[in-house]
Amino acid sequence: MSLQVTFLGTSGAVPTTDRNPSGLFVRREGDAMLFDAGEGTQRQMMRFGTGFDVRWVFLSHLHGDHVLGIPGLLQTMDFNERSDPLTIFTPQGTGRSIRNLIYAIGPEPSYGVDVVEVGPGETVVDAGAYDVRTFATEHRTRSVGYALVEADRKGRFDRERAEELGVPVGPKFSALHEGEPVELEDGTVIEPNQVVGPPRPGRTVVYTGDTRPVDSVVEAASGADLLIHDATFAESSDERARETGHSTAREAGEVADRADVERLVLTHISSRYAGDTGILKAEAEAAFDGRVLVARDGDDVDVPYSEKR
Template identity: 50%
Template structure:
């Protein structure tokens, strides 16, 4: 049951030849979620094999480099004959801006587009996972980070031991795995802990959007399998980062270190580093070794928590 993260746009503020503007997709058990939708996202989805059958788009904030692609995406979906609803999630007080962007040109869609505003601290339940929101710090803008958090999973069932104990394969195995005690025909009572290991934590992916380093991100990213943090600038532009409400690569790495995250991926890269990110990477890795800088098309497959993740550059 892998989680597949695709970086569709990794540039800050404006696209470059190498990088489009902000958009990230996460695919889980056939369900695709889109986070931000910068200019040209629908073309990036085609290019990198992301399904247009997605049902939800989450906006970190409504600055143009995170927003303008929704117009083209919705038009493309309509031309493909879509009829299923599309739900857009956006920070408080930004729904009107989002609706205006969608209605550019006055064209009607072939499907409902629902917009819901979110407060920091909201939690959206999705079966065995949820989407949590947290406040970020971006020049006083209404902005959110998002965390995809899976529920704990059952412990591993030991089929070999079950056979040794003479437990017939079938419904009894299922009952034990669900945590029930069973009684065999010979009167033996088998407790679930005999055959089932400790429960296993679910995976956690955290996406910050545009932000300064902040305590709320550190809290949301505690023990995260993957922290996706913006890194617009290198140390040489730290004053500029502060002025514009962004982070340096080193600052993002310090957040990952304080959160005890397992892996850090940097995105939202200024055009001045678009072709050569070596300085950014070096500065971040001096603080947090397990860091990489995403490029458009980078894929990260997160296997279950006890397995290793695969990265496709």
Template identity: 40%
Template sequence: MELTFLGTGAGRPSRQRNVTSMALTLPPPRCSAWLFDCGEATQHQLMRTPIKMSRIEAVFITHLHGDHVNGLPGLLSSRSYHPGAGPLRLFGPAGIKAYLEAVFSATYSHLDYELIVTELAEGVIYEDDDYSVEAYPLQHRVPCWGYRVTEKDRPGALDAEKARSLGVPFGPLLGQLKNGRDVRLPDGRFVRSTDVTAPDRKGRIISILGDTVPCGTIARLAADADLLVHEATFQGDMAEKAAAYGHSTTLQAAEAARMAGAKRLYMTHFSSRYREEDMDRLVAEARTLFPEAYAGSDLLSVAVTRPGEQPDGSCWA
């Protein structure tokens, strides 16, 4: 599992940072990508990565400010030209459907795939066999949401040699044990799945927040997250200015990560007043409260691994 920052700037693009977007690559064998926000020129940024447009299966929009959504109509339209692009799910605040309908109508655009639009309500908004996604409102100048992606726990690896030593024959019984089910052997003996499998592999949690001032739902979204993405538009001593614009500071992002018990924090949505030479200072400031704080940068990819495990194999090699 890997998160790639496609844009880490606030408000408007600069020469160093595009506006907000990021892509979460799901591990093999699924090898699809979920996009979070889609500011202007997001599709151009994607062209600078190995991520295939046709493999984007869902887009999650935090709010309807232009720096988070103005790249969406173009990206959706371009996806029609990519072979193999199947249905795409789009999640976003109330109004996202009307926004797209207006743009597509005015530009005579047509999609050659099914677009499934869901306007957000609190709680679980998507679930399949491998993942669930929750959404909760944040506090910004317009309705804004944060997302919590939870990978479901997976059965531990089967110790086939041990299973054979217990008399388990090749065939369906091995598969049942691997999938966590206890079995009875032909001779009547009982073998438990836990006897021949490693402990379950704990699922990973990625929390991605939209623009926000400190608020109560952040703790719910970020609790025990393996990776928290939190905006840090301003440096720590600018809390008053940040609040006036509905944003957070580096110190507020770090405090949110600390209070939620997150493992790593990546800050993003930096004001254009900050240059690359300022990043070490901003990170150092955040680390006074949360040592595992980092600064996102455009086209940076961050692996999200389970404890003691290597990164998942590449989907795009």
């Protein structure tokens, strides 16, 4: 079951020639979703070949570098003769602003657009095999982060043990793996727990948007396979980070370490590091003993199942 993250925009508030404003595309099998949509997001989607079959747009907050791509994106979808409805999730109290942004360039799109306000601690999408949940972040405006959390997978089926117990190869194997007991020809009943291991955790991807390093992010990211965290500044600009409601790379590393995540990706990179992001990676790695990536536009990150967890 594939789960892939494509970074459409990784700059801070000021874009650079190499970095677009914020945008994150996630595809889980057939489901496509977008987290934030800075200016030019639709062009980035064309450039990196993500497709436009997005079901949901999740906005972390309403600063321009996270939302100004919405009018162009919706118009492009209209030109492509989209008919499926689109849902845009936005922090509480910001729905009217998003509707105004959508309609600022003309009439309502030919497909349905639903704007839903959300607060921290909600399950905003329940897709059965996974859900998308909100958590509290700390920025200079109303904001939330999002976590894509998969349901547990079935335990491993022990074929060798099943055959030892006399279970014939065929439908009874499937029944046991689905959690149903089976009866053998001699009347013996085999229970699933005799041949199926404990449930295995699914994957978790956490996106903070812009935020200070806060306990609610640590809690939401606990044990996550991938944490995508604001890392706007290096430690030398920690005062500026506090003033503007952002995090330093080291602070992002500390959050990842406390949450015991598998992998940390730094994003929302200030234009002052356009020439070299090495200091950000080094500072995050000093705080987090795990894999660290400073995201660039166009980076694809596959999220595998973790056998360790």
